[in-house]
Amino acid sequence: EDQVTQSPEALRLQEGESSSLNCSYTVSGLRGLFWYRQDPGKGPEFLFTLYSAGEEKEKERLKATLTKKESFLHITAPKPEDSATYLCAVQASAGGTSYGKLTFGQGTILTVHP
Amino acid sequence: EAQVTQNPRYLITVTGKKLTVTCSQNMNHEYMSWYRQDPGLGLRQIYYSMNVEVTDKGDVPEGYKVSRKEKRNFPLILESPSPNQTSLYFCASSQGWGGNEQYFGPGTRLTVT
Numbered sequence: 001e002d003q004v005t006q007s008p009e010a011l012r013l014q015e016g017e018s019s020s021l022n023c024s025y026t027v028s029g030l031r032g033l034f035w036y037r038q039d040p041g042k043g044p045e046f047l048f049t050l051y052s053a054g055e056e057k058e059k060e061r062l063k064a065t066l067t068k069k070e071s072f073l074h075i076t077a078p079k080p081e082d083s084a085t086y087l088c089a090v091q092a093s094a095g096g097t098s099y100g101k102l103t104f105g106q107g108t109i110l111t112v113h114p
Numbered sequence: 115e116a117q118v119t120q121n122p123r124y125l126i127t128v129t130g131k132k133l134t135v136t137c138s139q140n141m142n143h144e145y146m147s148w149y150r151q152d153p154g155l156g157l158r159q160i161y162y163s164m165n166v167e168v169t170d171k172g173d174v175p176e177g178y179k180v181s182r183k184e185k186r187n188f189p190l191i192l193e194s195p196s197p198n199q200t201s202l203y204f205c206a207s208s209q210g211w212g213g214n215e216q217y218f219g220p221g222t223r224l225t226v227t
Contacts, residue, residue, distance in 0.1 A: 043118075043161040043204050043218030044157070087157060091213045100145065100164050102213045106156035113216055 002027045006088050006105035013078055013112050021073040021108045031058030031093040033071050035064050038085045038107070044055045047073075047086075085109050116141050118219035120205050126225045127195055134221050135190045137205030145208045146188040147172070148180065150201040157204070163188055164211070174195070195226045 005024045012018055032051055038045035040112065048057040050066040057064045061082065063074040073086055089104040118139045127133055140159060147162040149172075151156040161170030161184065177199055179191040188207075202223050208216040 031211070031214055034216075036216075041221075043206070043221055044216075045218070046215045049214045089157075091211075091212055100160050100162050100212050102147065102162070102169060103173065104157040104159075106150075106154070 002090055002092060002101070002103040002107035004088055004090055004103050006108050007088075008108060009106070010109040011111070013110070014114050015079055015112055016077045018076045018078070019073070021077070021086055021110070023071040023073070023105055024069060025071070025088070025090045025105075027090045027092050027103075028108075029093035030101065031091045032065075033066055034089045034091070034102075035071070035073055036087040036089065038087060044087055060103075075110070078110075080112050080114050083110055083112045116216050116217065117207055118207055119183075119201075120219040120222050123220060124221060124223050126227065128227055129196055130194050133192050133195060133224075135192075135203060135205075135224070137188045137190065137219060138186050139207040139217065140186065141207060141217065142185065143187070143207035143208070143209050143217075145204065145210060145212050145216075146178060146182065147206045147212075148178070148188070148190045149204045149206065150199075151221075152201050160190070160203075162212070195224075197226050200224060200226050 003026045035047040038044040048064040053068045085107045087107045148160040161180040163169045205217040206220040
């Protein structure tokens with residue numbers, strides 16, 4: 001069974017204080033690992049897809065990295081508008097019985113204070 | 115505008131009264147999926163569809179039904195709702211095979227009394 005664990009559950013930062021969010025996963029062959037952002041009262045919004053260990057993706061102040069067991073979402077010099085819940089999900093590779101199934105972690109609630 | 119729409123946005127119903135939550139996308143996406151989101155449990159997949167007439171179970175399919183007769187629509191059916199199905203429901207779609215660049219709908223808040 002695929003599993004995703006995110007830590008910490010909640011993170012409070014001062015504006016400009018860089019940090020990282022962790023996503024540990026177990027999956028029977030990784031097809032993709034995904035990061036989404038969710039604002040209160042809204043549906044999640046796609047950020048990144050990572051396919052293989054060593055891959056990195058960047059977007060503005062966010063950088064996602066991937067190893068064989070975990071992914072990190074690094075936030076550099078965050079601003080208050082980066083406050084949101086960040087979700088991580090995995091999808092198993094094709095060839096399995098349920099390769100379209102997605103498993104999400106519980107999310108990390110990020111609050112950035114001005 | 116590319117979007118996923120869900121209806122209704124809010125619904126209060128009673129135990130056992132059949133209901134359908136509609137989901138429609140205008141992006142010609144192959145993949146569609148339903149999730150429920152509960153405090154402390156995160157986002158959990160109910161059912162997904164890789165294409166028309168192809169559906170499969172996610173992690174929490176019990177008590178739910180889906181159908182995919184047209185590419186753009188993916189309704190979620192609760193034939194006999196129970197209070198433990200009170201939740202926030204999201205529909206999503208993507209081009210291709212799943213989690214990459216999923217577009218989520220605005221959510222449907224369901225309360226079953």
